Amino acid sequence: MATIQDRIKEIEEELHKTEYNKATQKHIGILKAKLSRLELEAQSHKKGGGEGFSVPKSGDSTVALVGFPSVGKSSILNKLTSQESKIGSFAFTTLTVIPGTLNYKGAQIQILDLPGIIENASVGSGRGREVLSMVRNADLVLVVTDVEAKGVDRIIFELHRAGIVLNRRRRNISVKKANSGGIKIHKPRKVDIDDDDIKDVLKEFKITNADVFIRESITMDDLIDHLKGNTIYAPALFVVNKIDLPHKRENIENLKQFGRVVEVSASANIGMEKLKEEIYQSLELIRVYLREKSGYVDTERPLVLRKGIVVREVVRKISREMLESFKYAIIAGPHRKQAELRVGLEYELLDSDILTIISRN
Ligand SMILES: Nc1nc2c(ncn2[C@@H]2O[C@H](COP(=O)(O)OP(=O)(O)OP(=O)(O)O)[C@@H](O)[C@H]2O)c(=O)[nH]1
Ligand SMILES: [Mg+2]
Incomplete structure (x- = not known):
C-alpha cells in the first residue's frame, strides 16, 4: 500500500x-x-514534530532571515546587529537559531538568523520543519538570495506548505x-x-x-x-545579497513579482542602511512620545508601537490604574493639523505623536 x-x-x-x-x-x-x-x-x-528551537521573542518586533544555504544570512545578521553569527564558505554553517538585536529609530528589532533551508524543508528535510516553525513567529520575513536570485518560488512554496503566506492578507x-x-x-x-x-x-x-x-x-x-486552519500571513522583503559580485539585472528584476526587493552586500557594506529603513517601514512601527504632567517630553525613549494602535492600548501598556482613572488624552505632533487634539480611548495614534494623558482626580 x-x-x-x-x-x-x-x-x-x-x-x-x-x-x-x-x-x-x-x-x-x-x-x-x-x-x-x-x-x-x-x-x-508524527509525534511532537516541528517543535522548533527555543528562542524567546524579545524587543518590539521579530524578523526572520530565510534562504538557501550560503547566501549570506549570517553575514547580514552580523551587519544589522552587533551579533557574531558564524560565517562560512560552505553550506549549513549555521545550525541553530542565532538571535540579534537591531536598534533603529528607537525600536528594538529582534532578528533571527536561521539555518539554510533546502527543498522539501516543510516535510522535514534538513531541520526544515524546525526552521519553518520559527518563521511562523516572525512579524516580518526576509527572504535572502545571492545575485543569481534563484529558487525564490521554491522558498515561497516551502513556506506556504508550512502554513506561511507572504505579502497577502487573510x-x-x-x-x-x-x-x-x-x-x-x-x-x-x-x-x-x-x-x-x-x-x-x-x-x-x-x-x-x-x-x-x-x-x-x-x-x-x-x-x-x-x-x-493554521495559516499565518506575514509581510516579506526580498533581499538580494552579494551585489558586489557581477550579476544579471534581469534575475533581480524578476523578484519584483513577489514583493519589495532590496539589494545589499553584507561583506562590502552596500545598502545596509537602506535595508534597516525598509525593515522598519515594513514592520509599520510608530513612535509615540509621552508628555509628563510637568510638561517634560522624553524624546530619548519613545514608545515603539504597531501602526493602528489606539490610545486605550497605550494607556493599558503603561498601567492598569491609569486606564481606570483615564479622563481624556491630548495629542500633538507633526502629522496633526491641529495644534492640540483632545481625544478619547478609541483614538488612533500616528507616528511622532506626543501624548498627554489626563487622569481623573
Ligand atoms: N562576495 C560576497 N560574499 C559574501 C557576502 N556576504 C556573505 N558572503 C560570503 O558568502 C559565504 C556565506 O556566508 P554566510 O553568511 O555564512 O551564509 P549563510 O546564508 O548564513 O549560510 P548558512 O548558515 O550555511 O545557511 C561566506 O563565504 C561569506 O563570506 C557579500 O555581500 N558579498
Ligand atoms: Mg548562516
Missing part, C-alpha cells in the same frame, strides 16, 4: 508537470487541496459546518470562483454539510489556506 509520503510525492510530481492555465486551474486547485490534506494527515502521525471567508443540508454557498455575485470548485475543495477536506460565506474575491489557494 502506498504510504502518505508516496502519495504526497505523486501529487507533487503531477503538480510540477501540470502547466497552469484556465483549463487546468480547477485540476490544480483540487491537487493542492489533496496535498494540503495529506500533509495535515502526515503531520498528525481573506474574508468562513465555513460553518452543519449536520445536514449539503453545501450552501453565500457569496456576492461579482465573486469569481465556481460553486462546483468550492464544493470539490471542501470534499477533499471531508466537509459535505456546511454554510460557506465568501465576502470578497478569493482564489482557490485562499480557500485551501482557510480550510487548513
Whole structure:
C-alpha cells in the first residue's frame, strides 16, 4: 500500500508537470487541496514534530532571515546587529537559531538568523520543519538570495506548505459546518470562483454539510489556506545579497513579482542602511512620545508601537490604574493639523505623536 509520503510525492510530481492555465486551474486547485490534506494527515502521525528551537521573542518586533544555504544570512545578521553569527564558505554553517538585536529609530528589532533551508524543508528535510516553525513567529520575513536570485518560488512554496503566506492578507471567508443540508454557498455575485470548485475543495477536506460565506474575491489557494486552519500571513522583503559580485539585472528584476526587493552586500557594506529603513517601514512601527504632567517630553525613549494602535492600548501598556482613572488624552505632533487634539480611548495614534494623558482626580 502506498504510504502518505508516496502519495504526497505523486501529487507533487503531477503538480510540477501540470502547466497552469484556465483549463487546468480547477485540476490544480483540487491537487493542492489533496496535498494540503495529506500533509495535515502526515503531520498528525508524527509525534511532537516541528517543535522548533527555543528562542524567546524579545524587543518590539521579530524578523526572520530565510534562504538557501550560503547566501549570506549570517553575514547580514552580523551587519544589522552587533551579533557574531558564524560565517562560512560552505553550506549549513549555521545550525541553530542565532538571535540579534537591531536598534533603529528607537525600536528594538529582534532578528533571527536561521539555518539554510533546502527543498522539501516543510516535510522535514534538513531541520526544515524546525526552521519553518520559527518563521511562523516572525512579524516580518526576509527572504535572502545571492545575485543569481534563484529558487525564490521554491522558498515561497516551502513556506506556504508550512502554513506561511507572504505579502497577502487573510481573506474574508468562513465555513460553518452543519449536520445536514449539503453545501450552501453565500457569496456576492461579482465573486469569481465556481460553486462546483468550492464544493470539490471542501470534499477533499471531508466537509459535505456546511454554510460557506465568501465576502470578497478569493482564489482557490485562499480557500485551501482557510480550510487548513493554521495559516499565518506575514509581510516579506526580498533581499538580494552579494551585489558586489557581477550579476544579471534581469534575475533581480524578476523578484519584483513577489514583493519589495532590496539589494545589499553584507561583506562590502552596500545598502545596509537602506535595508534597516525598509525593515522598519515594513514592520509599520510608530513612535509615540509621552508628555509628563510637568510638561517634560522624553524624546530619548519613545514608545515603539504597531501602526493602528489606539490610545486605550497605550494607556493599558503603561498601567492598569491609569486606564481606570483615564479622563481624556491630548495629542500633538507633526502629522496633526491641529495644534492640540483632545481625544478619547478609541483614538488612533500616528507616528511622532506626543501624548498627554489626563487622569481623573
Ligand atoms: N562576495 C560576497 N560574499 C559574501 C557576502 N556576504 C556573505 N558572503 C560570503 O558568502 C559565504 C556565506 O556566508 P554566510 O553568511 O555564512 O551564509 P549563510 O546564508 O548564513 O549560510 P548558512 O548558515 O550555511 O545557511 C561566506 O563565504 C561569506 O563570506 C557579500 O555581500 N558579498
Ligand atoms: Mg548562516
